Amino acid sequence: MPTKAAARDAAETPATESAPAVLGEPILRWSARAHSIADIEAELARIWAAQDLAIDSDGEKIRHVAARTSVMNLVVVARRPELAERCAATIQMLTGRHPSRTIVIQSADPDGPSWLDGRIEAHCIMPSLDAPEVCAETIHLTCGGEAGRHLSAIATPLIIHDLPITVWWPGEPPLKSQSALDLLADADRLVVDGSTWSGDGLERLRQMAELVEGKRLVVSDFALARQSRWREAIASVFDDPDFLPYLRSLRRIAVTYATHDDTGASGSTNLVKPVYHVGWLASRLDLKVVKPLSTVTGPARQPSAGRVHHRGGTVKPAVGRGLAATLSDGRIEVAVVVRPVVSDMPAGTTLRVELLAERRGSELRTDVTAEAETVHVRVWQDGVEALDRHFRAPRRGEADLLAEAIETGRRDPVSVGALQMAAALVGPDGVGS
Amino acid sequence: MVTTRRPTKVKTKDPAPVDAPADQPIPARPAPRPKDEPLTIKDVRLSREGKRPSRAKPATNVLREGLRLERVPDPSILVLFGATGDLAHRKVIPALYHLWRTNLLPHEFLLLSIGRREYDDEAFRAEIQASLEQFSRVLPLDDDAWRSFAERIHYERLDFDDPKGFDVLAKRLGELDEQHGTRENHLYYLATQPSQFAAIVAQLGRVGLDHEHHDGGWRRVVIEKPFGHDLESAKRLNREVGKVFRESQVYRIDHYLGKETVRNLLVFRFGNGIFEPLWNRRYVDHVQITVAESIGIENRGAFYEQTGASRDVLQNHLLQLVSLVAMEPPATFEANALRDEKVKVLRAIEITPEDVPNDVVRGQYSPGWVAATQVPGYREEPDVDPGSETETFVAARLMIDDWRWSGVPFYVRTGKRLPKRSTEIAIQYREVPHRLFKDEGVEPDANLLAIRIQPDEGIMLRFGAKVPGLGLDVRSVTMDFTYGSAFNVDSPDAYETLILDALQGDASLFTRADEVEEAWSIVDPIIESWTSGQAPDFPNYDAGTWGPPEADALIERDGRRWRRI
Numbered sequence: 001m002p003t004k005a006a007a008r009d010a011a012e013t014p015a016t017e018s019a020p021a022v023l024g025e026p027i028l029r030w031s032a033r034a035h036s037i038a039d040i041e042a043e044l045a046r047i048w049a050a051q052d053l054a055i056d057s058d059g060e061k062i063r064h065v066a067a068r069t070s071v072m073n074l075v076v077v078a079r080r081p082e083l084a085e086r087c088a089a090t091i092q093m094l095t096g097r098h099p100s101r102t103i104v105i106q107s108a109d110p111d112g113p114s115w116l117d118g119r120i121e122a123h124c125i126m127p128s129l130d131a132p133e134v135c136a137e138t139i140h141l142t143c144g145g146e147a148g149r150h151l152s153a154i155a156t157p158l159i160i161h162d163l164p165i166t167v168w169w170p171g172e173p174p175l176k177s178q179s180a181l182d183l184l185a186d187a188d189r190l191v192v193d194g195s196t197w198s199g200d201g202l203e204r205l206r207q208m209a210e211l212v213e214g215k216r217l218v219v220s221d222f223a224l225a226r227q228s229r230w231r232e233a234i235a236s237v238f239d240d241p242d243f244l245p246y247l248r249s250l251r252r253i254a255v256t257y258a259t260h261d262d263t264g265a266s267g268s269t270n271l272v273k274p275v276y277h278v279g280w281l282a283s284r285l286d287l288k289v290v291k292p293l294s295t296v297t298g299p300a301r302q303p304s305a306g307r308v309h310h311r312g313g314t315v316k317p318a319v320g321r322g323l324a325a326t327l328s329d330g331r332i333e334v335a336v337v338v339r340p341v342v343s344d345m346p347a348g349t350t351l352r353v354e355l356l357a358e359r360r361g362s363e364l365r366t367d368v369t370a371e372a373e374t375v376h377v378r379v380w381q382d383g384v385e386a387l388d389r390h391f392r393a394p395r396r397g398e399a400d401l402l403a404e405a406i407e408t409g410r411r412d413p414v415s416v417g418a419l420q421m422a423a424a425l426v427g428p429d430g431v432g433s
Numbered sequence: 434m435v436t437t438r439r440p441t442k443v444k445t446k447d448p449a450p451v452d453a454p455a456d457q458p459i460p461a462r463p464a465p466r467p468k469d470e471p472l473t474i475k476d477v478r479l480s481r482e483g484k485r486p487s488r489a490k491p492a493t494n495v496l497r498e499g500l501r502l503e504r505v506p507d508p509s510i511l512v513l514f515g516a517t518g519d520l521a522h523r524k525v526i527p528a529l530y531h532l533w534r535t536n537l538l539p540h541e542f543l544l545l546s547i548g549r550r551e552y553d554d555e556a557f558r559a560e561i562q563a564s565l566e567q568f569s570r571v572l573p574l575d576d577d578a579w580r581s582f583a584e585r586i587h588y589e590r591l592d593f594d595d596p597k598g599f600d601v602l603a604k605r606l607g608e609l610d611e612q613h614g615t616r617e618n619h620l621y622y623l624a625t626q627p628s629q630f631a632a633i634v635a636q637l638g639r640v641g642l643d644h645e646h647h648d649g650g651w652r653r654v655v656i657e658k659p660f661g662h663d664l665e666s667a668k669r670l671n672r673e674v675g676k677v678f679r680e681s682q683v684y685r686i687d688h689y690l691g692k693e694t695v696r697n698l699l700v701f702r703f704g705n706g707i708f709e710p711l712w713n714r715r716y717v718d719h720v721q722i723t724v725a726e727s728i729g730i731e732n733r734g735a736f737y738e739q740t741g742a743s744r745d746v747l748q749n750h751l752l753q754l755v756s757l758v759a760m761e762p763p764a765t766f767e768a769n770a771l772r773d774e775k776v777k778v779l780r781a782i783e784i785t786p787e788d789v790p791n792d793v794v795r796g797q798y799s800p801g802w803v804a805a806t807q808v809p810g811y812r813e814e815p816d817v818d819p820g821s822e823t824e825t826f827v828a829a830r831l832m833i834d835d836w837r838w839s840g841v842p843f844y845v846r847t848g849k850r851l852p853k854r855s856t857e858i859a860i861q862y863r864e865v866p867h868r869l870f871k872d873e874g875v876e877p878d879a880n881l882l883a884i885r886i887q888p889d890e891g892i893m894l895r896f897g898a899k900v901p902g903l904g905l906d907v908r909s910v911t912m913d914f915t916y917g918s919a920f921n922v923d924s925p926d927a928y929e930t931l932i933l934d935a936l937q938g939d940a941s942l943f944t945r946a947d948e949v950e951e952a953w954s955i956v957d958p959i960i961e962s963w964t965s966g967q968a969p970d971f972p973n974y975d976a977g978t979w980g981p982p983e984a985d986a987l988i989e990r991d992g993r994r995w996r997r998i
Contacts, residue, residue: 228500231496231500232500232501232536234496235494235496235497235500236505236536236540238494238496239494239497239505239539244492244494245492247492247494247495247496248492281496284495284496284498285495286495374577389540390581391536392534392536392575392577392578393536412499413498413499414498414499415499
């Protein structure tokens with residue numbers, strides 16, 4: 001263990017930025033490097049006591065009034081440098097809104113000796129002309145060798161106590177690994193993007209549902225959050241008192257998704273988003289899984305003439321017929337189909353959600369599609385077009401989704417229900433064939 | 434949002450069955466009771482049994498749970514009276530546009546604009562577009578959203594004094610309901626001169642536009658302030674409105690109640706465990722509420738001459754804030770429970786004309802400087818009598834005679850041409866009972882909780898802290914929460930909140946008839962005392978100052994002072 005003096009020597013001289021802040025724009029006010037957790041802690045203490053943290057005012061250095069603000073700890077586990085940079089940029093956009101102590105951890109050279117390189121920064125933002133700057137710290141850590149595998153040991157000493165801990169894990173979180181379990185044991189919220197997971201992503205989805213079951217950990221999945229515009233559009237159909245009775249009489253849920261794989265082979269495309277649609281609907285309607293998702297065999301079904309087309313590009317049916325499952329509300333069964341269509345859209349993107357409901361001999365068919373800026377809803381009652389609506393609902397960016405995840409302070413029962421139902425659809429043994 | 438309306442459908446009957454279990458015997462009716470004997474609760478309950486079948490709960494759209502709105506407004510027509518006026522163009526229509534733009538209005542929504550001037554739909558839409566380009570809080574306008582919103586705007590010329598015009602209106606509404614599937618749900622918004630409220634309401638009643646239908650088709654009326662000119666006129670207006678609409682159909686709007694921070698006041702008080710125990714006479718020394726405006730009367734001389742600060746702000750905004758600060762926790766967050774508690778506060782405030790010279794101060798501004806600009810005095814403003822006795826400033830010391838607040842003064846003040854625009858509620862706590870640090874440096878001020886309503890909405894708590902060092906100096910420091918920097922969400926305008934509430938039938942943030950009357954019963958004696966007393970020595974404060982010296986004396990008499998804002 002190095003002495004404090006030695007640690008100070010090891011740390012590089014901090015750099016400070018004395019330019020006056022621009023209203024609403026984050027500015028880097030402090031930057032230093034350190035090579036041990038103790039050095040980093042020392043640097044963090046120095047930031048707020050530093051006489052150097054001053055700004056130029058008419059050629060004169062004056063002590064700058066800045067308020068250190070932290071509403072939470074945000075731990076980002078980014079396995080690749082470019083991912084770490086992207087996350088840091090997103091977080092910086094939230095400095096004024098959600099100032100946090102952010103710890104970005106990336107690992108390097110896992111087979112080499114253990115080492116640690118830390119960059120400590122303070123970003124400040126001036127929320128209004130008559131208010132002091134609001135500042136928050138970001139600690140960029142790169143850990144080599146064995147050290148990089150002990151995430152909890154790296155993050156825990158740097159956490160501000162009594163503040164909630166959010167772990168943002170872009171990429172592929174190894175949810176079964178001891179390292180992840182240790183880190184998440186103290187966390188309040190896990191933020192992931194299930195739509196970026198490799199393969200079909202469903203096994204990891206199931207693991208995530210297991211992870212949160214009965215625990216205080218709350219999960220925010222960008223893949224599910226992005227679908228809120230779909231959910232609003234689908235829900236709007238049943239705001240109509242004439243259509244509401246059909247809601248409890250669903251017979252079929254079909255979700256069409258984009259694939260780049262002509263064969264439509266299972267596992268070739270991420271299915272998290274399409275399965276979330278079914279999970280959300282089924283959980284809201286209190287349906288139970290009778291038969292989990294399994295691969296549909298046989299020749300590909302042609303899409304209904306004149307109904308499957310997407311402005312995003314050309315589409316044609318994939319060779320595979322996708323997945324099927326059966327749900328039930330105890331009275332009637334609901335067929336579920338998750339089917340691929342070859343499309344120019346990013347693989348795994350939902351292209352269409354179709355609902356079929358039958359009630360007292362009457363049929364209601366709902367068809368929802370989405371573009372970058374709008375969602376389109378059409379409804380046919382007994383074969384007659386009853387509704388044709390466009391909602392203006394732009395696709396949301398990562399900063400908005402992260403802000404939403406942070407702002408949702410509580411456990412959201414709708415998300416939990418959708419996740420658990422999605423996991424139940426996947427089944428304990430994964431998607432069967 | 435673009436919608437193609439479906440062809441008119443045959444209505445399906447309500448599927449909900451009457452689900453009284455078949456095997457459950459209907460209890461025998463109790464024996465008839467002699468007429469002169471009073472009924473007990475048990476009698477009432479027994480008499481109901483067997484008569485009233487239990488109703489199936491209406492089905493709800495479970496897919497709405499967790500979305501922005503758990504219930505969307507019903508398809509409806511908003512009938513805007515005074516659609517060519519300033520309020521409609523600056524506030525009401527921009528609010529509707531934003532609700533539409535963010536998909537918070539039903540698809541089957543229409544705005545039927547009513548005014549005296551001659552327009553066709555297209556000309557009126559063009560005028561609205563120009564107004565939105567000036568007053569919309571999000572610019573530039575979203576072309577798609579505007580186009581689809583504009584399709585829903587219709588104009589009807591109507592002279593409010595012409596009964597025939599209302600017959601035409603009834604017919605037009607029937608046609609629009611039929612064509613657009615708005616299900617005969619009408620929200621009448623009266624953004625006209627107050628003098629026309631009663632006449633419009635009476636005509637709506639005459640042509641049957643107030644009638645609600647059993648199977649849907651609600652009718653509501655939104656009435657803008659000022660609601661009456663004094664207690665008598667408020668009662669008269671309530672009576673006139675009550676002849677046509679039930680109280681549950683009436684939404685009296687005070688836009689202050691739709692402001693985010695005002696609504697947050699309820700959450701702050703009743704959603705946090707640590708403040709409410711300290712919210713009473715035992716800990717609070719006094720309360721100060723300031724509604725300060727830096728602007729003058731903005732070309733509204735004729736209007737302001739008839740109202741003054743007491744009618745314009747004290748009777749509504751200020752007393753609403755007082756009642757929200759002082760009310761007891763309601764049993765539920767339901768409109769009537771909330772308003773019951775607010776009314777109790779107003780009833781506990783008593784001012785007699787004899788109290789007025791001691792407890793109320795009025796003022797009128799003379800020329801001065803505000804925000805580095807020279808401004809004229811009130812009497813030099815257009816449409817103002819050069820010898821006007823109208824007050825542009827009022828400060829009062831109110832006592833709430835109830836268990837919680839007995840002996841705690843509420844100092845309120847409002848005025849035009851004050852140094853800055855600011856609305857704030859300050860809860861000044863008592864000094865600590867024993868001054869432990871009195872010999873050590875500066876004694877800290879007593880704790881203070883300030884709730885800023887505008888601008889820069891937020892909450893500030895002041896407390897003492899030790900100054901770092903070897904000594905034991907104590908200094909006051911503040912913990913400051915600013916709404917804008919803590920939440921990403923774009924706060925809706927108060928009108929957006931209130932119009933959406935009215936469309937959803939939630940009257941929590943609207944003022945009830947008895948609230949209005951109670952508020953007038955506080956303000957009436959003040960005005961009466963001024964009218965019958967000596968002429969005021971106006972003007973008595975310079976524009977750009979915090980009111981007349983008497984306002985300072987009002988609070989300094991009690992050994993306190995106004996907060997420096």
